[in-house]
Amino acid sequence: MTLYEMKQERARVTASIREMMDKYDGKEMDGADKETFGNLEAQFDKLTADIMREERQLERERTIGEKEPVSNEKKSNVYDLFSKAITGRNEDIASYKNAVEQYTLGTNATAGYLSAPMEFREELIKQLDDEVVMRGLARNIGTIGASQSLGFPVMTTRATDAEWVSEIAAAPVEGTMAFGLREFKPNRMAKMIKISKTLMNHSNLAPQVLLDEMRYAIGITQEKAYMTGNGTGKPLGVFTASANGISTARDIATDNTTTEITFNGLMNAKYSLKEGYLRNANWIFHRDAVKQLAKIKDGEQRYVWEPAVANDVPDRVLGIPVRMSEFCPNTFTAGKYVGILGDFRYYWIVDADQLEFQVLNELYAVNNQIGYLFNYFGDGAPVLEEAFARVTLGTT
Numbered sequence: 001m002t003l004y005e006m007k008q009e010r011a012r013v014t015a016s017i018r019e020m021m022d023k024y025d026g027k028e029m030d031g032a033d034k035e036t037f038g039n040l041e042a043q044f045d046k047l048t049a050d051i052m053r054e055e056r057q058l059e060r061e062r063t064i065g066e067k068e069p070v071s072n073e074k075k076s077n078v079y080d081l082f083s084k085a086i087t088g089r090n091e092d093i094a095s096y097k098n099a100v101e102q103y104t105l106g107t108n109a110t111a112g113y114l115s116a117p118m119e120f121r122e123e124l125i126k127q128l129d130d131e132v133v134m135r136g137l138a139r140n141i142g143t144i145g146a147s148q149s150l151g152f153p154v155m156t157t158r159a160t161d162a163e164w165v166s167e168i169a170a171a172p173v174e175g176t177m178a179f180g181l182r183e184f185k186p187n188r189m190a191k192m193i194k195i196s197k198t199l200m201n202h203s204n205l206a207p208q209v210l211l212d213e214m215r216y217a218i219g220i221t222q223e224k225a226y227m228t229g230n231g232t233g234k235p236l237g238v239f240t241a242s243a244n245g246i247s248t249a250r251d252i253a254t255d256n257t258t259t260e261i262t263f264n265g266l267m268n269a270k271y272s273l274k275e276g277y278l279r280n281a282n283w284i285f286h287r288d289a290v291k292q293l294a295k296i297k298d299g300e301q302r303y304v305w306e307p308a309v310a311n312d313v314p315d316r317v318l319g320i321p322v323r324m325s326e327f328c329p330n331t332f333t334a335g336k337y338v339g340i341l342g343d344f345r346y347y348w349i350v351d352a353d354q355l356e357f358q359v360l361n362e363l364y365a366v367n368n369q370i371g372y373l374f375n376y377f378g379d380g381a382p383v384l385e386e387a388f389a390r391v392t393l394g395t396t
Contacts (some may be wrong), residue, residue, distance in 0.1 A: 007051060010044065010047040011309045045291060089201075121355045128222070137323065137344035140348075140351070141348045143353040194364055195369060218376050238388060250390055252390060253394050261393070263296050263298050270341060283322045284339060285328055286324065294307070346388070
């Protein structure tokens, strides 16, 4: 089934769900209809998950297709040598080391350190931008070295309003505007990936296999941190209440129940943002929350969730695009975060300028595998809390 067909089918399932809801109008369903309703909800969940997966795959394929080709000379001198070296064959590792001195290998006979060439790193980071929700919405502000940090001035208190004064009066002096410093550090992420040596020896497949595995391992770890990280040795997430990111002042719980999001709760979240942020805003919810959203009506009995039925068009709630992430909180109990609305240009991400490998071509030989130990360095944090509103469930 194509993406378009899946979206069309989900729209039909949604219409059936809403028809049954309207039929009973909040009353208890009878046995047969209750079972049918449960089956429709399960079908909705599966289609939503399939749509998310297919959209990510199509985006990956689009990215690969649009990637600027590496010149033959550049590729033969760097990328191809690296592609052969990661198979773990000693002669290929030696060729890469001898030909490209700046990508130094370690001296260990069974596990040399291998720094990826810039083309490989850029391809990985570019595909990461399309792989996880937060990287696609956030602002990437540059790169830092693995032993450095970046400090950016952040306005902590805005200036007061200007004043009307007489023609020759002295201008009032601004005394409230203040700045703080947001520091981004190269926090380390590490992972060991083991891949079949037989597969890796097919050199035409090796780089892409390793790239896919690395992107998955790095991508989901980043997404979790950008969502819920505590900022200690990792990025600070949007769902972590913090004076250094988004404080509890941006928790919008009014009118939501202890277990459900409501129409008024969504409206409160939407209009807690200034118009300048709303123009570029996105919701982020888990698909479990989307199932709730699909049933919410406004005061005129119109459903607030608008399912997309075409490719490259997001679902919308109250006219604002909805993005789904498996790592958005989805525990529907009192006081919990269940979604966020924001202008994610005010979530900043920094990548370090190096990506390290250690190729362990002997350690797992008994299992016909090669180990790849990699280190990624980076950081992320919200830099302006008023650009966000966290959808929070009520406490009473």
